[in-house]
Amino acid sequence: MTRSIDDDELASAWHDLMGRYHRITCALDRCLTTEHDLTVSEFEVLQELYAAGPHSEPLRMSELGERVHLSQSAFSRLITRLEQAGLVERATCADDRRSNWTRITEAGAQRYLEARPTQRAVLRDMGALGAH
């Protein structure tokens, strides 16, 4: 079913999307911070790193930053916090020494796996899929 939509429908759909995004982010931040001491963005970073591979494959920092939609400075602060908490570590890569890489630690993987059911439960409660 395709039909052309008018400008006000478009603006209204965007307003709904913003509302859904903010409500879910707010609920996730509250639960993840209280129960697992992780912000939404920290959880997303751990999730990307965990998904990178079963042997804690390192990811290029620039690529990871883009995937989690943070500005370079916000991303850099976030990685420093996670590193100080022992959840991620800097890595070097023989093939590409000019780039900065990072990987998840065992403690990071454990924290992620503990937090994941909380994140999934919030998404389910909030109806993250909305009108899809």
Place this chain on the structure above:
Amino acid sequence: MTRSIDDDELASAWHDLMGRYHRITCALDRCLTTEHDLTVSEFEVLQELYAAGPHSEPLRMSELGERVHLSQSAFSRLITRLEQAGLVERATCADDRRSNWTRITEAGAQRYLEARPTQRAVLRDMGALGAH
């Protein structure tokens, strides 16, 4: 068509929603700032105030802040900026003197109407309705 979705589909849908939100916000901010000297949030505030009524009906600040999903401090700074630019003004309300109210000025309405086609065009280009 209803079927149960599993946790990973839910997380993936949330990741897509975040991506869409950030891509659209970024494009809107770039165009609205460059062409109309308005951030996305400033545009949304003007839009809510403009929609409040043809005679610049005032809106309760607390209600407006909630509608545009900003923290109280961020919202307060935003209103101050718009006020200094002459686009909104504080208002009092005979029925409820304890609340703070704000309304759009004529210059604010004009700026909003100039910026609206830009915002709508970006939403259309970005496919703001996504998979809906």
